[in-house]
Amino acid sequence: MKVLQCWDDGVVSDVRLADLLRRQRAKATFCLNPGLYQDTRSFGWLAEGREIWRLGHAELKSVYDGFEICCHSMTHPYLTSLTSSQLDWEIKASKDLLEKIFSKHVSGFCYPFNDYNDSVLAAVRAAGYLWARGGKEEAHIFPPADPLAFSPSCHFLDPAFWGKYDRAKERSDVFFFWGHSYELHSEDMWIDFERRIEKISSDDAVEWSFVGDLFV
Numbered sequence: 001m002k003v004l005q006c007w008d009d010g011v012v013s014d015v016r017l018a019d020l021l022r023r024q025r026a027k028a029t030f031c032l033n034p035g036l037y038q039d040t041r042s043f044g045w046l047a048e049g050r051e052i053w054r055l056g057h058a059e060l061k062s063v064y065d066g067f068e069i070c071c072h073s074m075t076h077p078y079l080t081s082l083t084s085s086q087l088d089w090e091i092k093a094s095k096d097l098l099e100k101i102f103s104k105h106v107s108g109f110c111y112p113f114n115d116y117n118d119s120v121l122a123a124v125r126a127a128g129y130l131w132a133r134g135g136k137e138e139a140h141i142f143p144p145a146d147p148l149a150f151s152p153s154c155h156f157l158d159p160a161f162w163g164k165y166d167r168a169k170e171r172s173d174v175f176f177f178w179g180h181s182y183e184l185h186s187e188d189m190w191i192d193f194e195r196r197i198e199k200i201s202s203d204d205a206v207e208w209s210f211v212g213d214l215f216v
């Protein structure tokens with residue numbers, strides 16, 4: 001079984017997450033909004049009273065070194081509310097910008113708020129993406145009916161995480177979880193999460209994969 005993980009929004013707690021994942025030899029995909037970075041770290045929003053800060057431009061390459069980069073649009077809007085030229089900028093110009101920042105090809109897209117329709121799908125297809133994360137959670141996730149609506153197995157805090165992992169493993173399917181590093185908001189959660197990643201890394205029956213490696 002291949003195991004995939006996606007982490008969204010490019011925030012400061014990704015530094016700790018990336019270190020943890022490197023320590024545990026785990027592959028991961030980070031979904032970023034290149035239009036929201038400033039030169040230095042900047043305040044993003046409040047989540048349950050905690051300040052969430054975005055990374056600074058200059059540190060992006062080193063923080064995400066060795067991981068897969070996915071485009072999460074330029075500025076994280078509801079894509080279904082945009083005009084076609086706005087869509088093009090959010091979907092295509094963002095891909096170009098990420099490829100320039102990271103000096104590598106970006107093959108995947110992730111719909112902000114999981115919000116998309118046929119026009120958005122068409123814009124993602126026209127921009128040359130090979131896969132996109134979106135859709136409803138399904139029992140069998142791979143291969144998806146449309147690679148531009150590739151649904152994860154579950155959120156990383158889903159209480160049924162291990163049940164879904166075991167069922168995917170029995171079927172030799174793909175197990176794909178997602179989340180935001182800022183949801184790890186206590187030391188206990190970080191410790192529990194690292195144990196989880198360690199357990200997956202030491203499972204001889206599975207291997208970590210980048211999402212894009214399934215769609216080459």
Ligand SMILES: [Zn+2]
Nearest residue numbers: 008009112113
């Ligand atoms: Zn997001």
